[in-house]
Amino acid sequence: MVQCKADCKYPCDESEPRRHPTAMEWKYIFSMRNLTIFVACAVAALVYIVLDTVDLRNHFKKLSVGEGSNIFLDQNDSSSIHVTAKTTSDIKSLYGRLNVEDYLQIRSYNSCYSLTDSASPFAHSEETLLPDVERQHRGCRKRLPDFVIIGAKKCGTGALTYFLNTHPGIAWAGREIHFFDANYDKGLSWYTQRMPYTTAKQLVFEKTPKYFVFPHDVPRKMYTDLSPTVKIVLILCDPVRRAVSDFLHESLIRSSVGQRMETSRIPNHYFLATNFAESVMEKSGNLNYYNELIDTGIYIKHILRWLEYFPPSQIHAVDAGLFKSDIVSEMQRLEKFLEVPAYFNASHFYYNSDSEVYCLTFPIKICPSAVHGRTLRTADEKVLRVLREFYRPYNRHLSKLLNWKLTWMDG
Incomplete structure (x- = not known):
């Protein structure tokens, strides 16, 4: 046996088995x-x-958004803005009071276009399009709209569109495309190519007021061709005022030889005489409610058609009267509906007492036309009374459907 050292705990003879731990x-x-x-x-x-x-x-780029608060924008995470919007709904404004430089930085992170022109930071053109490599890195692509402004015509869709387009997370197609009413036979690929390049941080939309009333199957087409979850935005106004404004607008178009060829391809059911009264009243003294001037203002009739395909949660109606008197609240309601970060605040607008409308003051100045304030002065008061009486029951049903008193209701 091999002798062990003094501190050896086990036998050193390999012929004897080792003890296993307990x-x-x-x-x-x-x-x-x-x-x-x-x-x-x-x-x-x-x-x-x-x-x-x-x-x-x-x-990360740290941006100050008001006293005591900050946000971080991840330049590489394409979903960061939408996630932030849904998890910080208690914050009054994510963007707060930005200066123009901060605004351009935020918009450039979201955009597929260079912001070389601070006077028009939301214009999309081939000249300002980012290089292919950069667009690929940002995930830029042309895609179908996330939401559509469908009307109503002459209720402020233009102002609403321009204001929305200044939101850093929203991009507009740039013009009325008239796909579902006049160019449907050209196909979805044609429609898609009319959209700007956008990143996943942006919502893209188009505005064509004709969709609200014509053709009859636009809701079905949008549901099928865009998405069952596409969002629909409406702005509604006094139908009497709308009819007069529409008459002035259509009369101006028909007097312009340059625009007549462009508008001739868009179907319509207008009858225009030399003045408003002769356009909407028949010789018998009855109202010509088949005239599109009048029919468009029967809002409840058209909304019910859209509700056949889209639930109320996907249709947002703006009261043009509130849009005119409390524009900040209306824009903030719209932001929540679209699920984009809160951006609009009182510092972005100012009231123009001459035109009696709110104008945009940030990041650039945009002021809607003052024509809406002068429309009723061009029409005969007797005809206006007939129209108000005609629309009264439809307005009452619309008010019940929307669950609020319309600003133009007289009782």
Whole structure:
């Protein structure tokens, strides 16, 4: 037998079996190993957090959005803005009071276009389109609209469109496309190509007021061709005032030889005489309610057709009267409906006492036409009374459907 050292606990003779650790000894061994692994993992996690925090400073742009609050915009995460919007609904305004420089920075992070012209930071043109490599990096593509402004015509769709288009997370197609009423035979690929390039941080929309009333199957087409979840935006106004404004608008178009060829391809059911009264009243003294001037203002009739395909949660109606008197609240309601970060606030608008409308003052000045304020002065008061009486029951039913008193209701 080989002699062992004094401190040898086991027999040194290899012919004799070694004693295995007891159950208590094994438990001790495993406990020490687990503790070692836990400590190692904790140290590694701490090192990762420290390094990641340092790295974040290089990849995030810190923007001040008002006293005591900040937001971070991830230049590489295409979903960050929409996630933030849904998880910080208690914040009054994500963007707050930005200066023009901050606004351009935010918009440039979202956009597929360079913002070389501060006077028009939301214009989309081939000249300002980012290079292919940069567009690919940002995930830029042309896609079908996330929402559509469908009307009603001459109720302020133009002002609503221009105001919405200044939101850093929204992009407009740039003009009325008239796909579902006049160009449907050209196909969805043609329609898609009329949209601007957008990133996943942006919502894209188009505006064609004709869709609200014509053709009859536009709701079905949008449901099928766009998406069952596409959102619909309406702005509704006093139907009497709308009819007079529409008459003036259509009369101006027909007097312009340059525009007559362009508008001739868009179907309509207008009858226009030399003045408004002769246009809407028949010789018998009855109202010509088949005339599109009048029919468009029967809002409840057209909304019910849209409700056949889209639930109320996907249709947002703006009262043009409130849009005119409390524009900030109306724009903020619309932001919540579209699920975009809060942006609009009182500092973005000012009231123009001459035209009696709100105008945009940030990031550029945009002021809607004052023609709507002068429309009723051009019509015969007797005819206006006939129209108010005609629309009264339809307005009452519309008020019940929307669950609010319309600003133009007289009782």
